[in-house]
Amino acid sequence: MDHRFQVSLRGVIDLLSHHLYSSPGVYVRELLQNATDALRARQQLEPGASGSVGLELREKQDGGPPTLLFTDEGVGLTEEEIHRFLATIGESSKREVLEARRNDFIGQFGIGLLSCFMVCDELLVVTRSARGDGRTLEWRGRHDGTYDVRVSEHPLDAPGTHVYLVAREDMAEWFTPERVRQLARHYGGLLPFPVRLTVNGATEQLNPDGPPWRRLYETAGEKRQALLAYGREVFGTDFLDVIPLRSAAGDVDGVAFVLPASPHFNAKQKHRVYLKHMLLSESAENLLPEWAFFVKCVVNANGLRPTASRESFYEDTVLSQAREALGQSLRQYLMDLAREEPRALQRLIALHGLSVKGLALDDDDFYRLVIDWLPFETSLGMMTLADYRRSWPVVRYTPTMDGFRQVARVAAAQGLCVLNAAYTHDTALLEKLPHVVSDAQVSAFSSADLPQTFEELTLDEREAIYPLLRLAEGVLAPFRCGVEVKKFFPAEVPTLYSSDAEGAFRRDAARAKEESDDLYAGVLDGVMAGAGGGEQAQLCLNLHNPVVRRLAAVESRELLKVSVEMLYVQALLLGQHPLNAQEMALLNHGLLGLIAARLDEGGGSSGPGSRGMH
Amino acid sequence: MGDWRQQVEALREQAEGLPEGDAKVRTLEEAVRLADTHGDVPLGYALRDGLIDAATFGGFPDKALVAFAWCRGQQKKDPQRFDPEDMLWKQKWVVGRLDEFPHISRKQIADALDDVEQSFAKLDAGQRAALKLRYQMARDMGDTAEAERLWEAWLVAPRDHLTDCRVCELDDELDHHVDRGEWEQAVKKAKPILDGRQSCAEIPHLTLGTLLYPFFKLNRLEEARACHVRGYAMVAKNREFLATVGEHLEFLALTGNLSRGLTVLEKHLGWALEHSSHRDRFTFYAAGSFLLGQVTADGREEVSLRLPKAFPLHAVDGGYATRALRDWMETQARDIAARFDARNGTARFMELLARNEVLAKEARLFPLD
Numbered sequence: 001m002d003h004r005f006q007v008s009l010r011g012v013i014d015l016l017s018h019h020l021y022s023s024p025g026v027y028v029r030e031l032l033q034n035a036t037d038a039l040r041a042r043q044q045l046e047p048g049a050s051g052s053v054g055l056e057l058r059e060k061q062d063g064g065p066p067t068l069l070f071t072d073e074g075v076g077l078t079e080e081e082i083h084r085f086l087a088t089i090g091e092s093s094k095r096e097v098l099e100a101r102r103n104d105f106i107g108q109f110g111i112g113l114l115s116c117f118m119v120c121d122e123l124l125v126v127t128r129s130a131r132g133d134g135r136t137l138e139w140r141g142r143h144d145g146t147y148d149v150r151v152s153e154h155p156l157d158a159p160g161t162h163v164y165l166v167a168r169e170d171m172a173e174w175f176t177p178e179r180v181r182q183l184a185r186h187y188g189g190l191l192p193f194p195v196r197l198t199v200n201g202a203t204e205q206l207n208p209d210g211p212p213w214r215r216l217y218e219t220a221g222e223k224r225q226a227l228l229a230y231g232r233e234v235f236g237t238d239f240l241d242v243i244p245l246r247s248a249a250g251d252v253d254g255v256a257f258v259l260p261a262s263p264h265f266n267a268k269q270k271h272r273v274y275l276k277h278m279l280l281s282e283s284a285e286n287l288l289p290e291w292a293f294f295v296k297c298v299v300n301a302n303g304l305r306p307t308a309s310r311e312s313f314y315e316d317t318v319l320s321q322a323r324e325a326l327g328q329s330l331r332q333y334l335m336d337l338a339r340e341e342p343r344a345l346q347r348l349i350a351l352h353g354l355s356v357k358g359l360a361l362d363d364d365d366f367y368r369l370v371i372d373w374l375p376f377e378t379s380l381g382m383m384t385l386a387d388y389r390r391s392w393p394v395v396r397y398t399p400t401m402d403g404f405r406q407v408a409r410v411a412a413a414q415g416l417c418v419l420n421a422a423y424t425h426d427t428a429l430l431e432k433l434p435h436v437v438s439d440a441q442v443s444a445f446s447s448a449d450l451p452q453t454f455e456e457l458t459l460d461e462r463e464a465i466y467p468l469l470r471l472a473e474g475v476l477a478p479f480r481c482g483v484e485v486k487k488f489f490p491a492e493v494p495t496l497y498s499s500d501a502e503g504a505f506r507r508d509a510a511r512a513k514e515e516s517d518d519l520y521a522g523v524l525d526g527v528m529a530g531a532g533g534g535e536q537a538q539l540c541l542n543l544h545n546p547v548v549r550r551l552a553a554v555e556s557r558e559l560l561k562v563s564v565e566m567l568y569v570q571a572l573l574l575g576q577h578p579l580n581a582q583e584m585a586l587l588n589h590g591l592l593g594l595i596a597a598r599l600d601e602g603g604g605s606s607g608p609g610s611r612g613m614h
Numbered sequence: 615m616g617d618w619r620q621q622v623e624a625l626r627e628q629a630e631g632l633p634e635g636d637a638k639v640r641t642l643e644e645a646v647r648l649a650d651t652h653g654d655v656p657l658g659y660a661l662r663d664g665l666i667d668a669a670t671f672g673g674f675p676d677k678a679l680v681a682f683a684w685c686r687g688q689q690k691k692d693p694q695r696f697d698p699e700d701m702l703w704k705q706k707w708v709v710g711r712l713d714e715f716p717h718i719s720r721k722q723i724a725d726a727l728d729d730v731e732q733s734f735a736k737l738d739a740g741q742r743a744a745l746k747l748r749y750q751m752a753r754d755m756g757d758t759a760e761a762e763r764l765w766e767a768w769l770v771a772p773r774d775h776l777t778d779c780r781v782c783e784l785d786d787e788l789d790h791h792v793d794r795g796e797w798e799q800a801v802k803k804a805k806p807i808l809d810g811r812q813s814c815a816e817i818p819h820l821t822l823g824t825l826l827y828p829f830f831k832l833n834r835l836e837e838a839r840a841c842h843v844r845g846y847a848m849v850a851k852n853r854e855f856l857a858t859v860g861e862h863l864e865f866l867a868l869t870g871n872l873s874r875g876l877t878v879l880e881k882h883l884g885w886a887l888e889h890s891s892h893r894d895r896f897t898f899y900a901a902g903s904f905l906l907g908q909v910t911a912d913g914r915e916e917v918s919l920r921l922p923k924a925f926p927l928h929a930v931d932g933g934y935a936t937r938a939l940r941d942w943m944e945t946q947a948r949d950i951a952a953r954f955d956a957r958n959g960t961a962r963f964m965e966l967l968a969r970n971e972v973l974a975k976e977a978r979l980f981p982l983d
Contacts, residue, residue, distance in 0.1 A: 264631060290847065307810050315844040400637075402644045424637060435920055501640075505677070508643070511650070512680045515687030519725055524683050526718030527676050530892060578650030 009145035030112030038074020130159035247325035254299025291358030447498030454486035502534030673853030676890035740776035756962025823858035906940035
């Protein structure tokens with residue numbers, strides 16, 4: 001014959017309290033949930049029925065642990081339901097089954113009650129069903145897993161359920177008036193049924209006003225102040241502004257609060273979410289579109305499905321429609337700002353530029369409205385895109401920080417405005433410009449493009465510089481670097497070294513190969529063989545520079561060679577390109593040569609192997 | 615001297631605030647170059663440690679490899695100062711992707727795997743991690759019999775501190791079932807991940823892509839839709855997930871969501887053009903070719919797309935002949951497949967490409983809009 005496992009209820013409770021419930025305080029949530037579900041079931045049975053939930057703390061005269069009486073005027077339980085729901089606790093450990101039961105009005109009753117055993121050893125449930133024979137039943141359950149059911153000697157006047165919890169000695173701290181009030185407000189503060197707490201004969205309603213965003217206010221200003229105060233109370237933050245949220249899909253409404261400081265880029269904002277007016281989660285994450293991380297919100301949803309962990313909502317079509325609609329609410333706010341209060345928009349961009357840019361990337365209309373207001377770093381200082389486009393027809397930008405650093409100074413000296421688009425979203429935003437604004441032109445810019453903006457040599461200068469140019473080409477060929485000569489500013493800069501991103505990476509790989517062992521050196525060859533070729537690096541000599549001018553007149557090939565080598569190494573170092581072994585050898589060799597030449601000039605004895613630069 | 619150190623610190627801080635991707639990797643590279651320019655080896659090592667992470671999770675396996683190779687050199691020169699043990703975990707990441715570069719030989723891959731195993735053995739650990747690496751390499755290179763043998767060996771080896779987390783291992787196990795057409799099994803095993811009970815840095819991002827086809831085959835299209843909607847949003851902003859984007863592309867083509875598919879294609883083609891993982895490029899191009907084949911079959915001879923300037927067939931007015939686009943994708947996929955198969959000595963990639971013909975027959979409408 002089949003036998004049943006003997007399951008220890010104590011053990012199950014321990015497991016649940018460690019894994020399912022975040023703190024013993026959730027017993028209040030579970031009781032509120034039970035009461036709410038019972039009230040809704042009653043309303044379904046008797047449309048128009050109203051009811052309330054009561055919590056009453058009864059202190060013991062002898063100073064022993066207090067009793068909490070939890071009452072509702074809901075649908076109540078029949079004897080059959082008591083056996084079915086209260087006695088088959090833990091029937092399945094599968095969360096899905098628990099979930100399915102949660103959606104059933106009374107099915108989850110037992111599961112919720114289980115949490116009470118975290119704070120008491122015995123539970124008394126007195127209940128009269130609206131569907132039953134009018135009897136009042138008593139269920140007494142104990143943490144050792146035993147229970148009994150009998151007809152109550154103290155019948156209830158009307159359908160409903162009373163739950164008595166006698167605090168366990170070591171859990172009395174969860175039964176103080178302050179704690180119970182705080183927990184009941186926390187979980188049930190928005191419930192549409194009155195929730196009342198009675199302590200020492202004095203009764204107060206814990207949820208007198210409903211959701212603050214649905215209340216009526218005299219003026220818009222008053223509403224704003226009240227909601228900001230609510231945001232401060234909920235999140236402990238002084239927010240900048242409030243935005244109403246509404247979605248027909250999922251039946252969602254609430255408010256979004258604009259954060260007073262720039263959030264960390266990948267910080268997902270944690271929102272407070274109520275499901276059918278019961279607190280579901282204080283850390284729901286997937287409610288808003290990804291770009292909208294400039295707000296934190298409080299919402300109630302009547303038609304979204306919670307996930308098993310109850311931390312967020314199940315990703316289904318309804319949620320994605322709701323997310324879209326909530327995003328629209330935020331978008332509308334930003335659109336209104338752009339049209340009516342551009343200064344406020346600029347302040348918002350200064351704090352939450354990433355969110356604004358993120359939305360602009362996804363939304364062409366919004367893009368058109370805000371793109372001109374976005375500030376960018378340029379070689380000529382900070383400016384908005386509108387300022388830039390007023391003065392320069394083509395938007396030149398560098399997609400990387402390194403690229404910007406390489407061109408900024410020289411570009412500025414030529415009066416050339418180059419925009420730094422290395423920050424998040426900037427490159428994508430600029431590349432979108434011609435697709436959205438018909439006459440706009442954009443073009444990626446790198447140090448390799450700079451020489452085209454430089455002044456050409458005269459014919460005489462060309463002739464004069466030719467020997468130097470030929471020699472320099474030969475000297476730098478082994479370094480995969482070409483040479484050209486132009487005139488540019490600032491004059492004190494003798495050279496400009498330029499390479500594209502691939503070139504810089506090739507240099508990194510070559511140095512790594514020098515440092516690494518045979519195994520990885522071979523592997524790196526394999527990696528680089530499959531990489532793109534890229535443009536050759538270029539060294540552009542500046543004929544405005546006095547040293548370069550003098551160099552053009554030097555005849556000694558030996559001196560020219562060392563000078564070009566040193567100019568090359570200097571250009572690399574100035575551009576913060578680390579030297580490889582071969583270049584390091586050039587540097588050492590050149591420096592020693594310089595010292596030797598100085599010694600020669602100063603009349604020092606020249607030793608064997610020294611090389612002068614006469 | 616203090617000035618450049620401050621600059622390095624500022625770059626490091628800036629990188630920390632950036633999402634995984636291009637900008638973060640470049641910012642750290644710049645910091646590394648600064649340290650190298652000033653000859654500060656310990657700083658260069660510490661910065662590369664972060665660069666390997668950023669490059670691995672931001673879609674630049676080549677850059678992770680270069681940074682690791684440099685560190686490896688320092689470990690060999692001064693193992694007291696640069697302890698190889700601290701980088702064993704990263705070595706797993708780096709070696710696990712060697713097969714994605716067709717120019718790296720089989721011998722080099724085998725040597726790198728042996729090297730991993732020896733490094734782990736010195737610590738008397740890492741057997742399970744090494745076996746998984748070997749299994750995945752054999753699988754990716756089409757060495758079916760060897761993969762089968764290693765699969766068994768991997769799963770019975772004991773866990774230790776060098777083993778990947780349970781969720782990542784579970785995700786890797788799914789591939790085996792998908793390879794064998796065990797759709798039910800794959801979906802069932804993935805349940806804890808799908809329910810959101812378990813996650814990791816790239817899980818469920820990868821898992822949701824893996825399960826699209828199994829759900830499609832099981833005719834559980836609503837679940838496939840949920841995987842697509844949830845999964846695509848997770849991978850759409852990071853080129854590390856190029857191959858997973860390819861899986862979403864395939865799913866959209868398979869279900870006749872051609873317009874959505876083209877939007878995904880135009881958004882991510884730029885990644886494929888310059889991605890250093892040829893395997894990920896292959897997955898994307900193969901899916902792109904399938905999608906464009908479906909668009910052609912739908913009677914569309916021309917499509918308007920915003921493709922990047924770097925695209926060889928780039929048209930300023932955005933008008934493209936569908937067939938020409940399809941042929942280009944197909945050629946890219948075929949070239950890569952040929953190179954991989956030649957290196958591996960197997961036919962896996964050509965077979966993967968041939969799968970497009972099967973998909974074309976299986977396709978059926980399931981509009982998401």
